[in-house]
Amino acid sequence: MRVLGIESSCDETGIALYDTEKGLLAHALFSQIEMHAEYGGVVPELASRDHIQKTLPLMQQVLDEAGLQRKDIDAVAYTAGPGLVGALLVGAAIGRSLAWALNIPALPINHMEGHLLSPLLEANPPAFPFVSLLISGGHTLLVDVKGVGEYELMGESIDDAVGEAFDKTAKMLGLGYPGGPALAALAEKGQEGAHIFPRPMTNRPGLDFSFSGLKTFALNTWHNSDQSEQAKADIALAFQTAAVETLVIKCRRALKQSGHKRLVVAGGVSANKSLRTALDALPKVQVYYPQLQFCSDNGAMIAFAGAMRHQAMIAETEATFNVRSRWPLDELTPPASA
Template sequence: MRILGIETSCDETGVAIYDDEKGLLSHQLYSQVKLHADYGGVVPELASRDHVKKTIPLVKEALKEANLTSADIDGIAYTAGPGLVGALLVGATIGRSIAYAWDVPAVPVHHMEGHLLAPMLEDNPPPFPFIALLVSGGHTMIVEVKAIGEYQILGESIDDAAGEAFDKTAKLMGLDYPGGPLLSRLAEKGTPGRFKFPRPMTDRPGLDMSFSGLKTFAANTISGNDNDEQTRADIAYAFQEAVCATLAIKCKRALQQTGMKRIVIAGGVSANKQLRLELEALAKKVGGEVYYPRTEFCTDNGAMIAYAGMQRLKNGETSGLGVKAQPRWPIDQLEPIA
């Protein structure tokens, strides 16, 4: 079975083709970073219009890369949510229309389930069950995963997502958009121990998180110190250290609560080197393992949607002739795969 996946939930247009026997056959991605850079963040209307321009050309490129034609495709998977409603509608309507034209089924895919299953694209995929830390610009949550579709949210951010906090703090430091990766690179030059940021909500029980206070703490630290390059690097180091340590503490509690040993990290922030080091150290202490996708599949991409869509189509799920776009869609509302 070969599935063409389409991802248009925010500011990246991704198209990929996945074969259940041969694996990933092609992967095309277009980022809108330059389009939104002048505005310091994603402009939903511009994002939607750009998806309209880029999706069909990327579908053609994905077919060309895989040396396939439309007759070789057995189904279409598209991101139905969560995300920006206009952007979702572009991918959903294009995906459903292509499926109708090619006479194949279409299936709506949950964006965060796509991220959660992205490590399955690797040579050493994680076996079930495991704890998943999903960290991106829009979501931060810890999920107990027993099987595909069997998800229980154990904790999540009550305000800013971790990636959002990275981007907002980077903006306070005068870094360009998107600031999260730039802040992480600046932190590599930082001096450990010069600044100490709090670990929010770690002094109380539970697995919920909060990152908006770290942004405020960073703003006060920036305004109270010189703006030389080393000071900025030291603040970036302390901020990143606090976010990663907080996430690691919450993951440790999740492992203790569930008795599990395996951790999956996915989403854009899962590419952060410091976070990977923190969780690898945690896994080593508890005799467990950490799994994550390669860097290019940490951010939004069509490959994860194609893979997740394949699992759903094999389970007999389709959208019929309808088009589904659900900007708010809790992951624990998904049906388990039989």
């Protein structure tokens, strides 16, 4: 079965073709970072218009690379949420229209489920069950994953997600957009131990996250510093160290609570080298990540998630299409057998 995946939830247009027998056949991605950098963040209207311009050409590029035609597609999977509504509507309208024209299934996919399942694209994928740390955009989630569509939320961010905190702290330090990777790069020049930042919500039980206060602590430290380039690097390192250790502490708790020995980490922040190093050091735990190219938003994860849901015989939605700016994982339809 060949599934075409369309990702258009925010500022990246991703298209991919996944074959359930041969694996990923082809994929393409266009990032809008350069366009949005001028404004210091994503402009929703510009994002939507760019998706309109890029989706069909990228789709043709992927088909050409795979040596296939549209009639060879067996199903279309598209991101239906969460995300920017205008951007989501572009992918949904194109995906549904193509499915209608070809008389094939259309599969609305939860963006976060796409990230959650993306490490299963690897040659040695994790087996179910496992704990998943999802750290993408405005989301920081810990999920007990029993199978495709079977998710139990264990913890989540109650204010800023870790990715948002990285970006906002980077902006405070004048690092531009996108801020997360820039802050991580600057942290490599920081002096270890120059500052000790708090590890939020680790001195109490539970698996929820809060990174807003850590961002404010970084801002106050910056205002009280000499605001030199070295001070900037020291703050970047202290912030990253505190954020990473907080994530590790919560992951350790989630693994103990669930009894699982496998941890899957996915989403844009999963590309952070310091985080990977710290999680890989967890004793008696197998840690899995997507390839770096699949950490950010991409069509491959949507095509794969669509194929997995179709194989699990999870019911599709009605023939009309809807998108959701917010769509919690635990509201997803489980397999018919569950």
